Amino acid sequence: QQPVQSPQAVILREGEDAVINCSSSKALYSVHWYRQKHGEAPVFLMILLKGGEQKGHDKISASFNEKKQQSSLYLTASQLSYSGTYFCGTENSYDYKLSFGAGTTVTVRA
Amino acid sequence: GAGVSQSPxxxxxxxxxxxxxxCDPISGHVSLFWYQQALGQxxxxxxxxQNEAQLDKSGLPSDRFFAERPEGSVSTLKIQRTQQExxxxxxxxSSLDRGGNSPLHFGNGTRLTVT
Incomplete structure (x- = not known):
């Protein structure tokens, strides 16, 4: 079951913040976040395994609300290097299989 | 160290x-996944x-698709009688452990165009 991501796209100026949401219709066991630049492989950002857990990676952080079956990715004080397409991958049961959302394209402009 | 390598x-x-x-996964990685990515998706x-055992092939679109990993390292995805779709x-x-607990390390992919 594919998670739903929103928004589809966002345009930011350097230094601005953004939030990307990922929601599932089924209970979540884990949520992964990846960033993919054009023509390249998706690159791992972080995993969230517990409800309510927040993780950080430089100025990129994420939260996981197990009860709401949602995760959010927070881009703080965005940099040009943050541009790319962000995917959440969700695991709905203890079965190792990640289902990915359609992605959120982030464009950061100077 | 080398990452996941795909060819062509x-x-x-x-x-x-x-x-x-x-697909040549990272050495020592137990889990190996194949994904299909359409443009903009x-x-x-x-x-x-998991090692050489194919534990799930539920996502293969048809019986024209076949994957193997005979020695638990290199994997091959074969598509017979290719169609435009x-x-x-x-x-x-690949990942060190099962997918939910470990990051996935992706290769750069193979772009297949069927004419």
């Missing part, structure tokens, strides 16, 4: 031809191996 990087096939896509699960980027990913 690009493949053009005429409709009806068979193709074989290769997220990766879609095809199949999963098979055109996509095929991504391979």
């Amino acid at each position: 990087r690009y493949k053009v096939a005429k409709r009806g031809q068979d193709v074989a896509l290769r 997220g990766p879609e699960f095809l199949t999963y191996f 098979d055109s996509a980027v095929y991504l391979c990913a």
